[in-house]
Amino acid sequence: MKRFYLLLTTLFIGFALFASDEHGTEKLDGNQAEEEFNPTAVIMEHIADAHDWHILDKVDKETGEKRGVSIPLPVILFHDGNLDVFMSSKFHHGHSTVKKGNCEYALVHGKIYLTEHGEINYNEEKEITNVKPLDLSITKNVASMMLSAILLLIVFIPMARKYKKGNGIPSGIQGFMEPIILFIKDDIAIPNIGEQQYKRFLPYLITVFFFIWFNNMLGLLPNGANLTGNIAVTMTLAFITMLITNLSGNKNYWKHVFATPGVPIWLAPIMIPVELIGILSKPFALMIRLFANITAGHIIVLSLVSLIFIFKTIWISPVSIAFVLFMDVLELLVALLQAYIFTLLSALFIGLAVQEHH
DSSP: OHHHHHHHHHHHHHHHHHTOEEEEEEEOOHHHHTOOOOHHHHHHHHHSOOSEEEEEEEEOTTTOEEEEEEEEOEEEEEETTEEEEEEGGGGTTTTSOEEETTEEEEEETTEEEEOBTTBOOBOTTSOBOSOOOEEOOOOHHHHHHHHHHHHHHHHHHHHHHHHHTTOOSOOTHHHHHHHHHHHIIIIIIHHHHOTTTHHHHHHHHHHHHHHHHHHHHHHTSTTOOOOTTOHHHHHHHHHHHHHHHHHHOOHHHHHHHHSOTTOOGGGHHHHHHHHHHHHHHHHHHHHHHHHHHHHHHHHHHHHHHHHHHHHTOGGGHHHHHHHHHHHHHHHHHHHHHHHHHHHHHHHHHHHHHHOOOO
């Protein structure tokens, strides 16, 4: 098993080194070098998804050429019955179009469009009018999610094998993870769902906790993907919680929705829509809470770093770096706290749906 981990790590590092894309060059003249720093563009580029995994930008002092170093990712496009697959490096960071059969694609601000003879058209509101193909690409967020899934398997498969062998003495990573798992079981699942039914939902609660926590931590790494700050990801997690909650709901749960106890019959036309809205508002709150907290943390850290380039003085750097370090330490707590809150509320909603009538 150790050889498998070593091989997996070597392949990932090798891919990162040898697949690095350094051909997206851009020559900087004097005016471009003095161009005003735009913190909004830098921040939005960091928190947004992308078709390549950007590492850094290098500027050749002799030629003045700016080279983007990034890991290319597979681009998968479907349009008019044709499936086109190629690496994102062919776009040359948006400086080139890619021809596949009768289709020619262009990458503009992170979105892929079909071009008309290599041209991008705009309307009066400066909006692109070109058709967008169905994009099924492995983007930066998707690659990060795959990486986190591999890390979860690397951590938990050996633990499962040890428990299967009956090794009751935790060691290594197992000694660190076991108290957390027991905490999820004893302090989240059982109090909110009940001792008789918690085992049905414990695998999901443990999985969603560690999935969110691992991805929150990966997002704090330099050039890490903002996966849990992507509203599509948090919406999917919240939707899964909603499905589990409502598909597991017993007759008392649905009776409370369509015939609230103690409420006069004439109020039913009002109460039923309110209860149905409540079914949707709970996962909506889960989605927004995780998305907003993680995204806000990234924006604050990047804004503090941007102060150095906005004021254009080295004297602001000690203050900026001090606050960035403080925020990074705080984000370590937030990464764990948001995983805990999402898991706790999921257990609470499930418990409300499966609890017996008293």
